[in-house]
Amino acid sequence: MSRLVLKNIVKKFENVIAVDHVSLEVEEGEFVTLLGPSGCGKTTTLRTVAGFYQPDEGEIYFNDRLMNNIPPAKRNTAMCFQSYALFPHMNVWDNIAFGLKMRKVPTEEQKKRVAEVLQMMSLAGMEKRMPSQLSGGQQQRVALARAIVTQPDILLFDEPLSNLDAKLRVQVRVEIKEMQKRLGITSLYVTHDQDEALAISDRIVVMNQGHIEQVGDPETIYLHPATSFVAGFIGLANILNGKVIARDEQRVLLELPFGTLWAFGGNLCPNVGDMVKFSFRPENLVQYREGNMNKIVTTVVHAIFMGNAVDLFLDAQGVRLRARAQNTEKFKSGDTVVFTIDEKAFQFLE
């Protein structure tokens, strides 16, 4: 088990900067996810940790050991590939035992350890099958077994679930999480699926265009996005610009095209006269009641029935807003609806 440290990693491909000064620390036994859209540099970062790419700048440490010049075969990481990358000409047993053979583990112990992971991954009895004879989910399990059997210092996952169907994906991600907690292996996980990231991670690293936008545990990332990119990428968000026209101790009064709103700013309260960017979630907009501090008058543009809720597309004096309402309420285009929003629901963005 290792602590993983990345210091100012830069990786260029020809003239494209894929990873731009990324620094990150992953504690022993921690499960960290790199989350971002395709082309954000998350996979490149992962492959740099595995050693498939040499960083152009920066250092990689496993514990205190500098890894930059260690070849992939000597890093003692184990990677789960998106394509599973099972050796098609070897059966399940040989696939799993491959890493042990490379490490010259004695045959007796190989047998014991392979049998152990087969049991753990519910693959017992399939030792002799070829990868082509397995279902997608089984192939995925073999790939996982092959990775953990070597008792790696760091487990690396490159979108391992993206080839599974939706239901299986949810089930396997729970299994991965449980297995990782049980074995306590430091893990770095790459995905573009925010639900997956929120469900599986101890901490999430949101990446965009090669740099890190925000690092935090799932709740922080969702409830307190630091940048408009994070707010927009994770879940739905209303992202607005407004001007601070007044403030008291910890609150500010924001001026917007459709009126004014009081927002709780805490210690980071902006100054009067500042233009600020802020966000709130659709579910923060709730029906206005007499006495509420904030009041937003909107017109319904579309109301879409989603089963468990109604998704509302609103217009407030030219500003587009999204809201969620209960499925018991009825809306139609052109209705006027008045909302309020709690002063603590606002997130000020960089």
Next chain:
Amino acid sequence: MKEKNYSPIDYVLLIPGIGFIVVFIASSIIITITQSFGLLSVTGKSQFTIENWKAIFHDKESLDSVLFSLKMGVLSSLGTLIFAFPLALFLRKSGPGKRFLGSLIKIPQFIPALVAAFLIINLISYHGIINEALLALGIIKEPLRMLNDKFGWGVVVIQIWKNTPFVLLILSGSLASIHDDIIDAARNLGAGSFSVLFRIFIPLSMPGILISMILMFIKAFGDFAITSVAGPIYPPSIALRMRNTATLFQEWDKAAVLGVIIILTTLLITWLYSRLAEFVVGEK
């Protein structure tokens, strides 16, 4: 995203294969060219001269051979295309029995050219089964001369028989790369079978059509063996004339001129193809 993944060592690794081919092919081309100008002559004195070129260009027989070989090249490439394209279209979609049909069609590709020539000679010879059948049915009064005929139809038939599978292979590759959605989209927009064929299948498989026609042309144009057993008594194919000039008459320099003409025609046709392909595909 790809990292530059090669080093100078990789060029060294190319040498055994590429080097071997370059040494042999280049040396044969160089000898052909130099000898056509009287240099590096093995039989007599080595001296620069363009006499051989003049002689060939004034020789009506050589011209006949060139024209005959051009004719064989054009007819063979068109013929195989006409046979192979409908088959390729038909085999594009799988269906019952089509696998078997595909295997059957492939057989001639694995039959050596000379054997193929012999098999067809058997059928089309003066007393071959085709003539006998036509006679028996009373369609003709006396046997047709199809082997060693003046025009060269015998050669064309053999080329088509032997090479249809080869052309089919290339065309099938081209047709397979046309996505079903494109055809469905065309149908959805109102294209009938005829329009789909002429506006979708043919234009999109044009690179395959062109390359197969070129390869067929080169094969048939430079052919020696098939023409020499099934072609007309006169004129001989250019390759046959070249070989006879060299080994029977020991006029290697003149043979070299014919050799250069074959190579140049091949290059010219290949170049024309690449221009045509660029024009059609619109690359570069």
Next chain:
Amino acid sequence: MQEKIQKIPLYIRQARRKQSLTTILTAFFIVVQIIWVGLPIFMAVLWSLVDPDHPWSFPSILPEKLSLAQWVYVFKYTNIVRALKTSYMLAPCAVALSFLLGLPTAYVLGRKQIRGKKFFETIVLLPMIMPGMVVALFLSRVFTAFGLAQNFFGLVLAHTLMALPYMIRLLATSFEAIPQDIIDAAENLGANTFVKIKDIFLPMIRPGLLAGIIFAFTTSIEEFNLTFVIGTPTFETIPTILYSFLGYNFIRTNASVVALIMMIPNIILLFIVEDLLKFDYLSASLGKL
């Protein structure tokens, strides 16, 4: 019965008709192909079995009497046995040499994004594209100069030249088909270069290697131009023997026997290749995409 048919709606009947049209067309093509391919082969078989004492001529539809006399004659009184020996000794040598020379080249062409890749790929095809007789005739001058004409080793070199394009192309394609992930996975699990070659590359290019061997082998067995110019009369191979039977001393029965001798192994190899190409476990490793 009649009523039942009437009840099936028109559009269903039309769809069925279209489907059965495809089946009829397939059957039609199969019949045409059986005649187109089968008849010439069948005739050659018949001719090879004609009894010399009962010549087969117009107007009898089939030979009066069949016998193996022609086969016996060809094996006894012609050079066929020597030609068979030469052919089947040459081919393995050419296959082995083209494999040794082609493997490193195929590896680079299949796995590396080198500069000028297209150019090198075109060069590989040259022996296939260049007019055979020109190359044969003027290469023979070079061979004569170096004492390689009328020489077994010279013939091996010539056959290797013709086999190389197939060997390199097929090997390069199978190198190319190995997903990078598989190699990365092996490396990630601790494999060094030697293990990667032994446990990953070699097993995974095996289908391509077998196809390459078969294509190189048949190319060598069929090679005529170079052998004819460089090898004869010292070395006769099956194609040059067949050529002589088809040329100035055309003896149809003998030629039939030689043609069949030359053709049968090829057709057997064809079906082996077919089987090989079906066995594609490469795509299976990519999961159920």
